[in-house]
Amino acid sequence: MAILFDEIVFGPILSRRYGNSLGINLLPLDNKICNYDCIYCECGWTNLKKQKISFTPYPSIRSAIEDRFAALYHANVAIDHITFAGNGEPTMHPDFANIVDLVHRYRDQYWPKVKTVVLSNGTLLSRPAIHQALQRIDRPTLKLDSANEHYYKLINKPFHTKSLSNYVQQLAEFGNKLVIQAMFLKGNVNGEEIDNSTSKEVETWLNALEIIRPQSVVIYSLDRETPLSGLQKISAERLQEISQSVECLGISCQYY
Numbered sequence: 258m259a260i261l262f263d264e265i266v267f268g269p270i271l272s273r274r275y276g277n278s279l280g281i282n283l284l285p286l287d288n289k290i291c292n293y294d295c296i297y298c299e300c301g302w303t304n305l306k307k308q309k310i311s312f313t314p315y316p317s318i319r320s321a322i323e324d325r326f327a328a329l330y331h332a333n334v335a336i337d338h339i340t341f342a343g344n345g346e347p348t349m350h351p352d353f354a355n356i357v358d359l360v361h362r363y364r365d366q367y368w369p370k371v372k373t374v375v376l377s378n379g380t381l382l383s384r385p386a387i388h389q390a391l392q393r394i395d396r397p398t399l400k401l402d403s404a405n406e407h408y409y410k411l412i413n414k415p416f417h418t419k420s421l422s423n424y425v426q427q428l429a430e431f432g433n434k435l436v437i438q439a440m441f442l443k444g445n446v447n448g449e450e451i452d453n454s455t456s457k458e459v460e461t462w463l464n465a466l467e468i469i470r471p472q473s474v475v476i477y478s479l480d481r482e483t484p485l486s487g488l489q490k491i492s493a494e495r496l497q498e499i500s501q502s503v504e505c506l507g508i509s510c511q512y513y
């Protein structure tokens with residue numbers, strides 16, 4: 258079953274990766290909006306018709322952040338990270354850059370040591386305002402599930418025609434603050450058996466990481482029900498092997 262967050266500020270949720278993670282959902286509370294349609298998305302399939310629904314306006318987001326941050330602070334709730342995530346791709350919100358600055362202002366006021374994270378598919382990196390806003394985030398975590406164009410289209414199903422090699426180049430130019438996140442899985446997509454954890458696929462992906470040189474990499478496999486049925490999880494042993502291969506490049510890697 259698809260999971261949608263019904264609040265703008267949600268949690269904190271206890272996360273293995275981010276501890277007590279306070280979530281910021283810039284997408285509608287009753288609908289996923291994304292320019293990808295990943296076969297594993299926890300929010301379910303992307304409904305293109307519903308993409309026309311307007312985003313939550315900035316004043317509502319500002320009020321939610323002001324009220325919730327103050328309430329959590331005065332209740333002494335422990336926060337380890339503030340994470341932009343939620344019902345789709347956060348950078349698609351037209352006020353994403355302003356909201357990043359707003360969140361940083363309140364973070365500095367209440368929890369100056371807390372780091373901000375964004376979980377993004379990185380497709381809007383080519384827009385200067387988005388690129389700069391992502392640079393201001395402490396842990397910009399961008400997606401690269403496969404460096405094979407064919408698999409990329411099968412797994413992420415982008416609604417644009419930008420080439421993957423162009424995206425890899427943009428990631429390489431982002432600088433060493435970048436965290437790359439990758440989902441490994443296998444299953445049947447459009448009648449084709451795919452597995453992005455095979456030696457061949459991982460080698461292609463590692464070659465892209467060598468070009469990008471991110472600060473760190475996070476890899477994981479399926480944890481919840483997926484919109485495409487029949488997808489299979491990659492074993493912890495295989496994830497560990499992939500993680501070790503990343504470490505051999507001199508890039509730290511965590512697997513979940």
Ligand code: SF4
Nearest residue numbers: 291293295298345378
């Ligand atoms: S990029 Fe993220 S939100 Fe968009 S479809 Fe993929 S997993 Fe879902």
